[in-house]
Amino acid sequence: MRGKKLAALIFSLILLLSVALAGCSSNGGSKDEVTIDVFQFKVEFKKQFEDLVKKYEKEHPGVKIIITTVGGGQDYGVALKSKFASGKQPAIFNVGGPQDVADWEAKLADLSDTKAAKNALDGTLEGVKKDNQVLGVPYNQEGYGLIYNKEIFEKAGIKPEEIKDFNSLQAAVEKLDSKKDELGIKAVFALPGKETWVTGLHLSNAFIAPEFDNNVLNAFNAKKVDFKYGDAMKNFLDLQNKYSVQPTVSLDYSQQVEELFSTGKVAMIEQGNWVYSSIAGIDQDLADNKIGLLPIPVQGYKENAVPVGIPMYWAVNKTLDKKVVAESKKFLDWLYTSDEGKKAVLEDFKFIPAYQGYDLDKISDPISKEIYKYAQDGNTIGWVFMGYPSGWGQDKLGADIQKYLSGKASWDEVVKDSQKAWEDARK
Numbered sequence: 001m002r003g004k005k006l007a008a009l010i011f012s013l014i015l016l017l018s019v020a021l022a023g024c025s026s027n028g029g030s031k032d033e034v035t036i037d038v039f040q041f042k043v044e045f046k047k048q049f050e051d052l053v054k055k056y057e058k059e060h061p062g063v064k065i066i067i068t069t070v071g072g073g074q075d076y077g078v079a080l081k082s083k084f085a086s087g088k089q090p091a092i093f094n095v096g097g098p099q100d101v102a103d104w105e106a107k108l109a110d111l112s113d114t115k116a117a118k119n120a121l122d123g124t125l126e127g128v129k130k131d132n133q134v135l136g137v138p139y140n141q142e143g144y145g146l147i148y149n150k151e152i153f154e155k156a157g158i159k160p161e162e163i164k165d166f167n168s169l170q171a172a173v174e175k176l177d178s179k180k181d182e183l184g185i186k187a188v189f190a191l192p193g194k195e196t197w198v199t200g201l202h203l204s205n206a207f208i209a210p211e212f213d214n215n216v217l218n219a220f221n222a223k224k225v226d227f228k229y230g231d232a233m234k235n236f237l238d239l240q241n242k243y244s245v246q247p248t249v250s251l252d253y254s255q256q257v258e259e260l261f262s263t264g265k266v267a268m269i270e271q272g273n274w275v276y277s278s279i280a281g282i283d284q285d286l287a288d289n290k291i292g293l294l295p296i297p298v299q300g301y302k303e304n305a306v307p308v309g310i311p312m313y314w315a316v317n318k319t320l321d322k323k324v325v326a327e328s329k330k331f332l333d334w335l336y337t338s339d340e341g342k343k344a345v346l347e348d349f350k351f352i353p354a355y356q357g358y359d360l361d362k363i364s365d366p367i368s369k370e371i372y373k374y375a376q377d378g379n380t381i382g383w384v385f386m387g388y389p390s391g392w393g394q395d396k397l398g399a400d401i402q403k404y405l406s407g408k409a410s411w412d413e414v415v416k417d418s419q420k421a422w423e424d425a426r427k
Contacts, residue, residue, distance in 0.1 A: 039090035041076040097127035097386025098220040108135040109318035136313030140351035143308040143371030144272030146294040165303035193248035200398020207233035214382025232299035309383020389425035
C-alpha cells in the first residue's frame with residue numbers, strides 16, 4: 001500500500017513538473033525567444049516604427065524587438081560608440097556610408113543574401129560594398145532644399161517657379177524681407193546654426209559634392225578638399241544668416257521646424273522631406289497643401305538642383321548569436337519586401353523607397369513628390385558627406401561655421417582650418 005502511495009506521489013510530482021516546464025516553454029521570456037536590439041537615428045518616424053514593430057512581434061512569436069532612437073539634436077555617431085562601449089551591443093544599427101563601413105567593419109554582417117539587398121535600387125549600395133559583400137541596406141531616399149510656405153509667397157507676389165538660380169532667390173528673399181510686417185513673419189529664414197549637421201553636413205554637401213563628381217567614394221578616397229565652390233557656399237550661407245531669425249548660432253532644429261516654420265513665422269527653411277511629419281503634427285493643412293521645395297543654387301555648377309541620396313543604412317552586428325543575426329536579417333527583409341512592410345514604408349513612414357517593387361504613385365507627402373520629380377528630371381546633386389573623414393563635417397566644419405556665424409572667425413579661416421583637418425585625417 002505504501003509503495004502504491006509513493007508511486008502515486010512520484011507520478012503527481014512528475015506531472016506537475018511537466019506542466020511547469022510546458023508553461024516555461026510557452027512563456028515569452030523563454031530561452032528560445034530571440035531579442036533584437038535596434039539602435040537607430042531617425043526620430044521623425046520613431047512612433048510609426050514602434051507601432052509597426054508591435055505588428056511584427058504578433059506575427060512572429062518568439063521574437064522581441066527593442067528600439068532605441070537617438071537623433072535630432074543628439075549626435076548618433078557618438079551615441080553609437082557609447083552603446084557599443086557599454087557592452088550592450090545592438091543587433092541592428094545604422095551606418096552612413098564608406099567612412100562608417102571602414103570604422104565599423106569588424107561588426108558588420110554580410111547582407112548579400114537578404115531580399116532587401118537584392119531589391120535595392122541600382123547604385124544605392126555602392127557606399128556599403130566591400131570585397132563583394134553588402135554591409136548595409138538602405139533606409140530610404142531623401143532629398144533636401146529650401147522648403148517654403150506657398151501662402152506667404154503668394155501674398156508677397158512671388159512665383160516660386162521663377163526662382164531658378166541664386167540671383168532670383170536673392171531677389172525673392174529681399175522682397176519677402178521688405179514685406180515682413182505685411183506678411184506677419186519674423187524673418188524670411190530660420191537658420192539653425194546650433195545644428196552642425198545642418199551646416200557642416202547638409203549645407204556643405206551641396207557645395208562639396210560637385211568637387212567630387214557627386215560620388216561618395218571619391219570623397220572617401222580624397223586626400224584633400226579644395227572648396228572649389230566655397231564662394232558659392234559662403235553666399236548661400238550669408239543669405240540665410242542675414243535674413244534669419246537671430247541669433248542663428250543658438251537656433252536649433254525644433255525651433256526652426258516646429259516653432260517658426262510650422263507656425264508661419266518664417267517663409268523658408270533649409271530642410272528635407274523628413275520634416276513632413278513634424279509639420280503635419282502642428283498644421284496638417286500646411287503640410288499637405290501649402291509647402292513646396294526650392295533648389296539649392298550652387299553658383300558655377302547647378303543652380304536648379306537638390307541633393308538626393310541615401311541618408312543611412314541598416315547594418316547587422318555579426319558578432320552576436322547566430323539566431324539573433326538571422327532574425328535581424330529576416331526583420332529587415334520583412335520591413336522592405338513584405339506587403340505590410342511596404343505599405344508602412346510608403347504610407348506611415350512617408351519614405352521615398354530605395355527598393356524595387358513599390359507603387360511610387362502612392363508617395364504621399366508634397367516634399368517627397370517634388371524630390372522624386374527633381375530626381376526624374378536629373379536635377380540632383382550627389383550625397384557625399386558620408387564620405388567625409390570621421391567627425392569632420394560636424395565636429396570641424398560645422399563647429400567652424402558656428403564661429404563664422406558668431407563673428408569669431410573669417411570665412412578664409414573656416415576654409416583653411418577645415419582643409420587642414422581633412423588632410424590630417426587622411427594621412
